[in-house]
């Protein structure tokens with residue numbers, strides 16, 4: 001299987017955080033096309049920093065991120081922005097929907113930003129809304145939605161452009177359990193039925209159990225204690241978190 005992402009010996013030192021205090025220290029892993037990888041770790045261990053580097057939102061201090069065959073660290077700003085737009089859909093914990101746009105307009109926003117006419121894709125937005133169970137909320141504004149509906153709208157926005165990689169930063173962190181489960185089922189559907197590659201950051205072992213592989217980031221380094229395939233379950237994740245004192 002082809003690797004969509006190749007992360008090699010990644011270091012990140014945030015400005016002002018001190019040369020001797022890298023947030024990421026030699027992180028190496030690959031993500032195959034169609035994979036569903038979960039990254040867990042204590043608060044402050046560098047998970048969001050890592051997602052920003054994977055998407056080209058931020059630059060590594062050292063090491064490389066090769067996304068769909070292109071090295072983001074070597075790319076110019078313009079090229080990085082293009083790679084991000086073409087390859088990555090991003091799902092945030094706090095949804096990041098535009099409050100003054102309807103759900104329909106929010107979902108179509110990536111198309112508008114890419115210079116396409118979302119009206120031309122109205123049928124596709126409706127189809128996606130239907131798949132995500134928010135077809136009757138498309139005319140509403142974000143403040144009129146429940147948290148679960150907001151997150152489903154933001155997943156639709158991340159899927160509409162057809163980008164192969166879905167980066168999800170604690171997508172259920174702000175949701176009640178039932179809504180969180182629905183959101184995870186949508187991510188699973190996008191992975192299984194649409195072949196989207198998913199990289200998920202979560203604190204929740206129940207969410208992690210949806211992944212094919214669970215990696216643990218501790219003090220900026222990946223622990224060797226990876227769970228994979230049939231070994232991934234909520235119980236195994238809880239045990240690993242205890243083993244690693246997370």
Ligand SMILES: Nc1ncnc2c1ncn2[C@@H]1O[C@H](COP(=O)(O)OP(=O)(O)OP(=O)(O)O)[C@@H](O)[C@H]1O
Pocket residue numbers: 014015016017023041042043044045046047048049050
């Ligand atoms: N832009 C920045 N400038 C300086 N320091 C930063 C910046 N972004 C993050 N940090 C620091 O880097 C460390 C890792 O932060 P990061 O948000 O990546 O961790 P995390 O594992 O995602 O945490 P959480 O689980 O709480 O979301 C923290 O100490 C944080 O304060």
